[in-house]
Amino acid sequence: MKIGIRVWILIIVLSLSLLAISPWKTFKEGALIKSVEINSSAFDQGLRQGQIITSIDGKAVRSFEDFSKLISDKNYSSENLKTIVSTDQGEFILFSDKPPEITVSDIPSSNIKTGLDLSGGSRALVKAQDKELTSSEVSDLIDIVSNRLNVYGIADVQISSISDLEGNNFMMVEIAGATTTDLKDMLSSQGKFEAKIGNQTVFIGGEKDIASVSRGGQEAYVECPSSFSGFCDFKFSITLSPEAAQKHADITRNIPINASNPEYLSQSLDLYVDDNLQTTLLIGKDLQGRVTTQVSISGSEKGDTKDEAYKAAQNEMKKLQTILITGSLPYKIEIVKMDTISPSLGESFTKNIIYLGLIVFFIISIILFVKYRKIKITLSVILTMFSEAFITLGIAALISWNLDAPSIAGIIAGMGTGINDQIVIIDESISNKQISLKERIKKALFIIVGAFFTIVVAMLPLFWVGAGMLKGFALTTIIGVSAGILITRPAFAEIIRRISE
């Protein structure tokens, strides 16, 4: 049988979809690093999110299970142990008394990503309390929150800006997979910067205490020593408000000079970010009891190369500057939606959806066969239905769309309309032999195109409804019916023409 251009297009698009989905990833062995705790020894040694662990101490790691078994067999205790972690991006050697500070999972079996309701995880939809945020305010909020989350050491998180049909803007924070962090606490306890001497607070982040923060030029810089020793230093100055400066004077007045290091006072200025000690600054003796508005904040960061260390120092400086400038989050935020889905429930949902797909295919095959009594027709309808679902999945994988339950409902609903159209094509082509086959198929296409446009316009408003919660449903339906009308149905019409000729 000669294959026409329309069928060729279908074959090509199906191959591209297969490429996009990449189901052969199932056969890849190893364990994927999902996140690395920032400032941990694992991070310092160069382990990064996305690397694939292939062996631990020379023993092969084929799956997540292998990894956790090898790590628990090592019995980390008070002693420093050497751990050789081989990844697809080289070998890393860790010396630590703790297991590597990373979260690991199996390598995803394909490029298809499933949404939170199917894979488990937490998400929060956040808006400002008593204030309508503009989209630029939301992106400011996102910047600050991303920054803060980094301080927290949470890497496997996605933050996005979402707006709805009525122009409300939201921030969406999503943490995939299992997480022990309570997203809620994390969002509401954000952004505390404190400078303390002993347990007295001298100043905190935000404009009340901090008049300005220098962000460039002479007053804020990163420098690496000319003979590189793994570290680069950063330094920037801040200007305190008169009240904060007065407070500094009042507190330091009563602090004696350090006997063993007489250039400095005996107590230091400790900088805390969200209650974690970030930096300790020694206070020069000439600052004792003086009202000074200029404070310089310094620190150093390390890296394997001079470039890396420079970048790390620069990032750290930026982070501190942002926190000092913004203080706590600029808006009192309110969590308007908060979902935490357990991964095991998601797993059984996924399993049931696959069963459902098989059952639907089976029932429809039987119905079609009973009606048309022709294997060829039944097979080509089923093949077309499968192609539409497959192309939809391929496009979803290509645009990294997270398939949630509504998205999958959309795929199945799209398959339903696809079958309807094919029945129209079959019935038009096998009945009413008075007019030419071409004419009959043209008529079928009129009905199909009409139905296509109505379904697309019916789905469009869903894109903007309710913070995009049903976007997936609209998206997969529209992709499905579009793939249908552009690719599979022309091919199907051609196949039917050949069968009935």
Next chain:
Amino acid sequence: MENVPEIIKEEKKKLFKNFNYDKSYKILFFIPFVILLISLIYLGVFYSKNGDIIYKDVSLSGGTSITLNGEIDQSQIEISLKEKFPDVSFTRLEDITTGKQIALMIESSASPDELKAGVEDVIGYHLNEEDFSIEFTGASLSNDFYRQLILALIISFVLMSIVIFVMFKTFIPSTAVIFAIFADIAIPLALIDIMGIKISAAGIAAFLMLVGYSVDTDILLTSRALKSREEPLNTRIFKAFKTGSFMTITALAAVLPAFFIVTGLPDSFRQIFLILAIGLFADLINTWLTNAGIIKWYCKRKGIQ
């Protein structure tokens, strides 16, 4: 025994011969019309009683839903939970292959912390992340959400009407299609209310989907009736009916298993399919009795044979 099917076939033929569509279409037209009228009256009464045309679930009214994994006996916790949370409701999720319960969903308008604490009290142990899922929607967001979904439904309906008018360019046939789709939404809505089902956000999306699903058959009917002349009108309508009803039956076969066979699915997911299924049944009568009746009457008036 062997000729029994033949007899049935003969009977069937007779039935179709005696069936005179030219006479009966007006009566047939009124059956769905009466059902629609009853539905609308019911929805009106429902609205005056409940202040809304549907029962809303927590995603549309605000509140918390907790899904406990595993075999949790609902009867044991129901009474004590109802004391604390009078509006609490339960849904059982089952595994498709074994029929075993995989989870129990508990819904209430309470805050997540309250409901979680309440559930922990009743079941007697502390819930950790592996044991349960929790979803919370704030009241203000769910109100916005609901209002926008209704707005989306109206926008969809208007856009869809425009497409229909552009396709057929004549007033009465286009209006007939739009009327049939309106009935496809109104009748299932009343039925869902009668069944006492709480509609979720995804459920309202299903009504939008219904628009797309039901329009195929209406377009099929209208275009077959108006755009060809090779066969008599009644034959064209009857053939369209044969194609269209088969379309609806296969569509039902695609959506029904999701409700009746595979019960261990997210509730939002199952609801989409339930609403589609009811809508497809409604579509059978609305297309082939109402819409066909109007088209028949229109063709007669215009002298289309």
